[in-house]
Amino acid sequence: MFLLAFLIINFTFAFLIWVYCKLTCGVCRSSRHLVGKTVIVTGGNGGIGYETAKDLAARGARVILACRNETRGLTAKDQIISATGNPDVHYRHLDLASLESVRSFADNILKTDKRLDVLVNNAGCYGSKFEKSEDGLLLEMQSNHFGPFLLTNLLLPLLKSSAPSRIVNVSSYGHNMGGVIDFDNLNAEKETKETYSQFKVYGITKLCNILMTVELERRLRGTGVTTNSLHPGVIATGIGAHVRLMRLIVFLLTPFCKTAWEGAQTTIHLAVAPELSDVSGRYFRDCREVKPSKAAQDTELARRLWDESERLVELQITT
Ligand SMILES: *[C@@H]1O[C@H](CO)[C@@H](O)[C@H](O)[C@H]1NC(C)=O
Numbered sequence: 001m002f003l004l005a006f007l008i009i010n011f012t013f014a015f016l017i018w019v020y021c022k023l024t025c026g027v028c029r030s031s032r033h034l035v036g037k038t039v040i041v042t043g044g045n046g047g048i049g050y051e052t053a054k055d056l057a058a059r060g061a062r063v064i065l066a067c068r069n070e071t072r073g074l075t076a077k078d079q080i081i082s083a084t085g086n087p088d089v090h091y092r093h094l095d096l097a098s099l100e101s102v103r104s105f106a107d108n109i110l111k112t113d114k115r116l117d118v119l120v121n122n123a124g125c126y127g128s129k130f131e132k133s134e135d136g137l138l139l140e141m142q143s144n145h146f147g148p149f150l151l152t153n154l155l156l157p158l159l160k161s162s163a164p165s166r167i168v169n170v171s172s173y174g175h176n177m178g179g180v181i182d183f184d185n186l187n188a189e190k191e192t193k194e195t196y197s198q199f200k201v202y203g204i205t206k207l208c209n210i211l212m213t214v215e216l217e218r219r220l221r222g223t224g225v226t227t228n229s230l231h232p233g234v235i236a237t238g239i240g241a242h243v244r245l246m247r248l249i250v251f252l253l254t255p256f257c258k259t260a261w262e263g264a265q266t267t268i269h270l271a272v273a274p275e276l277s278d279v280s281g282r283y284f285r286d287c288r289e290v291k292p293s294k295a296a297q298d299t300e301l302a303r304r305l306w307d308e309s310e311r312l313v314e315l316q317i318t319t
């Protein structure tokens with residue numbers, strides 16, 4: 001009897017949380033068309049990146065899926081074309097963990113495309129091993145921060161000449177785990193295999209995403225290019241799937257997670273909503289502006305991280 005009551009209470013409680021989750025998950029209400037516009041979605045082959053790309057393709061945009069795996073990229077492209085009837089969807093190879101790949105991807109875009117209206121920095125990973133990339137940077141930092149940082153900067157001239165244009169950065173609530181940034185430990189120089197924490201590094205990379213949005217906003221004022229970041233929600237997708245603990249947690253939480261379609265809504269909102277045309281340097285969740293952590297609002301920190309990142313990716317500013 002006691003047990004039954006206990007179960008009923010718990011079940012009811014869980015059900016109410018579920019209803020709350022579904023009711024508060026924001027949905028992009030704009031029906032704006034994007035005919036004649038070009039968008040790039042990194043990691044557009046799966047999860048929320050795929051849903052984002054599909055939505056933007058359905059609005060008539062020319063969509064470029066920038067991803068690492070050719071098989072998956074081409075499959076996603078075909079699926080999006082048949083789902084939306086928009087043939088202007090393309091796959092281009094991009095490996096954010098290689099600065100050379102980022103450079104050749106950007107060169108290629110600058111050669112083939114006359115405009116770029118929206119850049120969605122969606123790709124990210126969680127749970128990389130304690131490894132350095134071919135560029136000598138910490139793998140996860142490079143895929144989640146240095147790679148997208150270089151990509152954004154190389155595409156800026158095109159974004160500027162296409163203004164008004166937008167940069168949308170998928171960050172995460174996980175940025176709260178980032179705490180403070182130790183510039184002497186940016187690439188885990190002080191860590192050993194034992195002290196290395198995937199959680200913490202992921203948090204730092206996501207904190208970096210928001211800080212870069214803050215600093216880029218300052219640099220872009222008056223150019224007509226806006227940049228915002230977001231937390232997509234907790235999504236039941238493949239991220240972190242190779243970490244066993246994460247798989248278990250995701251399994252238990254699945255009913256309370258957003259679907260990939262729900263998770264893509266804030267990204268889509270930031271990419272298209274007309275009322276956001278002048279909004280920049282902000283952070284969103286469930287299609288609403290919210291405040292990120294204190295560290296993520298630190299403009300001095302943002303400036304320093306920008307300079308340090310510029311140095312590490314050997315960015316030569318030409319404009
Ligand atoms: C690319 O994706 C396919 C299909 O999911 C997979 O079989 C293949 O191993 C992947 N290739 C690489 C290089 O990861």
Ligand SMILES: *[C@@H]1O[C@H](CO)[C@@H](O)[C@H](O)[C@H]1NC(C)=O
Nearest residue numbers: 121148149169209212213216
């Ligand atoms: C986010 O935006 C900045 C520029 O706004 C860029 O340099 C940074 O690396 C971006 N990437 C991601 C994934 O957030």
